[in-house]
Amino acid sequence: MIDKTVQSCREAVAQVFDGASIMLGGFGNVGMPAQLIEALREQGSRDLTLISNGAGTGPYALGALVGDGRVRKVIASFPSPSAAEFRTRYLAGEIELELVPQGTLVERIRAGGCGLGGFYTPTAAGTDLAAGKETRVIDGQEYLLELPLKADFAFLKAHWGDRLGNLMYRGTMRNFNTVMATAAITVVAEVDRLVAVGEIPPDAVHTPGIFVDRLVCVERHPKVVELPREASAT
């Protein structure tokens, strides 16, 4: 019987090594594998390269991992103003940032996961973010050549998971998780609920188990279930 579940986040992240590249799902706190990231903080690997839309939403999980000083480089589209830990490290020159337009980041990860060697995107053509990139005019429009992104690990957050690694998300949790699941050597998911095989209907499997190596069922990180003092606007 296939059983990809492990009992603790500690066990789930144990294989991470110094210098590893890690994709982290999530857009804001939603779909961010916060407990896996906290376990990684304890695990203590150094010189990490993180691939993520942002660089943290506060002094916990991703933000705290960056603040710990064990991240060498961040590949992201929007290290937002609330990522204070990233800001400090970045301005001190202690962390490298590869800024990638979000759609290009998504597509580079997808290319890595689906075996393409690269693609031409119109995004960022003619801007400062095209610096150093090969350009090509196709059908009268200028495109940039972008190359695939892969990683040693991907950490995902899903709502339901089964022992086969099938995952189902809810709300806006899907975001980067589905595509990152395809692009890393070892894929680890944190789920809210471990369900029996078949409980996720075949039509509702967002990430088929073929992409997932390990999963752990754990309560959500206390910070990401904390309601803000005042619900912020859309």
Place this chain on the structure above:
Amino acid sequence: MIDKTVQSCREAVAQVFDGASIMLGGFGNVGMPAQLIEALREQGSRDLTLISNGAGTGPYALGALVGDGRVRKVIASFPSPSAAEFRTRYLAGEIELELVPQGTLVERIRAGGCGLGGFYTPTAAGTDLAAGKETRVIDGQEYLLELPLKADFAFLKAHWGDRLGNLMYRGTMRNFNTVMATAAITVVAEVDRLVAVGEIPPDAVHTPGIFVDRLVCVERHPKVVELPREASAT
């Protein structure tokens, strides 16, 4: 109130013009918009270019459309042995075939739908199907440059649809339908059931209405609900 529904397949395909390019969903009979194709036969446009995985499964719908002699070119991966009408026309030199490996066909349609200018695929490198294609070595592997595919029309088959154009499939109906929905100027869907807005849960919308221009609810084509004499093997 948005209402993308039309009352008949005839109305749904009325805008097709001579020389139009049309993407047709489906893998075998599943997910093939057979009633829209029959309406197109009656509608009578000529010199069509069809983009589809196959070239028909029998003397009805796609097979019959090809047999009618109004198709100038087929872009497909597998005009199967059962596509007798295509076979006859092709061998008589009356129809042009652009043979594309299936994954490349999928990816070219996706590139057309998501605004990419092209991509590099390893598929078919070093084979006869690479003839005339630009190659490039990336990270030690040879890739072919492939360009996006778009069409004037896409005909889709879905299970449920609502007046906003949201579509939900079942079984293996999704196949090419989801990606073709993104890559044509006018997208028309044939659905088994027209449901009220909200009946398709937001998480279960496979093709969001933004991609769909018109939909028609119609009984399935009699030939595609006909059970074979003996159920064939997997």
Place this chain on the structure above:
Amino acid sequence: MMLTRDGIAWRIARDLREGDYVNLGVGIPVLVSNYLDRTQEIFLHSENGILGVGPRPARDEIDLDLISAGKGFCTLAPGAALFDQPLSFTMMRGGHLTHAVLGAIEVAENGDFANWSVPGEAVPGVGGAMDLAVGAKNIFIAMSHVTNKGAPKLVASCSSPLTARARVRRIFTDIAVIDRTEAGFVLREVMPGHDPDSIRAKTGAALSVAPDCHEMTVPEASAKGVALIRHD
């Protein structure tokens, strides 16, 4: 007489039609959602995977897994769809959105615009701005006509880092509505108390005047009492 930020949003909402699919950027653009005609079905897109963003939830209606691109909690409109980032950017970059409404630091007469690199901000961030900029069918810009220091933001050529080239269709400022055409900027509407010459004085590029250019008629305040007009 000038439009407030809400006034600009109100005016933009007048240009949206039933059946439009619209992405609203941060700042003034996101305020547009407060001024939509609720009798019409207009679908708001959020880059993190929503088509059909609904109003913000009451505190006891918050779903922790449902946020919009601005990271605030949201609800879903009837007929909404949820999806992942690849499909979301298919919509954005693939030319499927009717409009993207974006803020800007500068807009040039050739349609170039700059909005991602904020002067004085040392940590860069771009998010999905460049994908929207190249991909949406129409780019609407919402911004003040001049900077805090009075410098024109409609210019002959952008000096700030570009978001995209030659993509702007229409600019909504606190004093005017201006089309960006192949022939450059064309004035279409002005706020009361302004005229083509006074607008030109605040514009850093040639400005022609549409034959049907006219004064805007804007209520003092919204139905909820939010000021749409400033008299300073």
Place this chain on the structure above:
Amino acid sequence: MMLTRDGIAWRIARDLREGDYVNLGVGIPVLVSNYLDRTQEIFLHSENGILGVGPRPARDEIDLDLISAGKGFCTLAPGAALFDQPLSFTMMRGGHLTHAVLGAIEVAENGDFANWSVPGEAVPGVGGAMDLAVGAKNIFIAMSHVTNKGAPKLVASCSSPLTARARVRRIFTDIAVIDRTEAGFVLREVMPGHDPDSIRAKTGAALSVAPDCHEMTVPEASAKGVALIRHD
């Protein structure tokens, strides 16, 4: 003594392990599904959007919307997932499948193989063969050792149109199991009544012999009575 087509399929099934994700091509490969160890979870992939293809349905269990790549009706195994063509080919071309089991017309000692262009077939079709060929982690080939006319199908260099270059890992024929390595073909197993020299006589390229090369032990027939061995 030779393996029947079912015998080849039976032998291939012995090389699949719990947790493998496998695509079975048309012909002999699809027969492998009949010989899987049902106590083990092995997931069969179908290019039209299934991971977890189950057995064929009884006539009254047919779901008209559920077919596998061979266009026949199928069922779903427990834990199956349904998806669209882009995700299906992400699995195939992206290196996610453990094995693709494919038929072939020819296999060359450098790992090239040909299977898509059938001699004498005037209407070409390729389907997903080339994507599987470049993408699966392991390519297993199932074929007769020689053609109907007795010509070798394991060759120094393919003369038929290639499906992919340098990708074949192992070949299962009716008389042998042969690895394709950097050093060329290596004989690993032979059917009773054959030996390295007799296999070499039917092979169109150099064939070395693995130190642990041994005779296959195959039952005469499957549990269901299908012949696995021919004695002609």
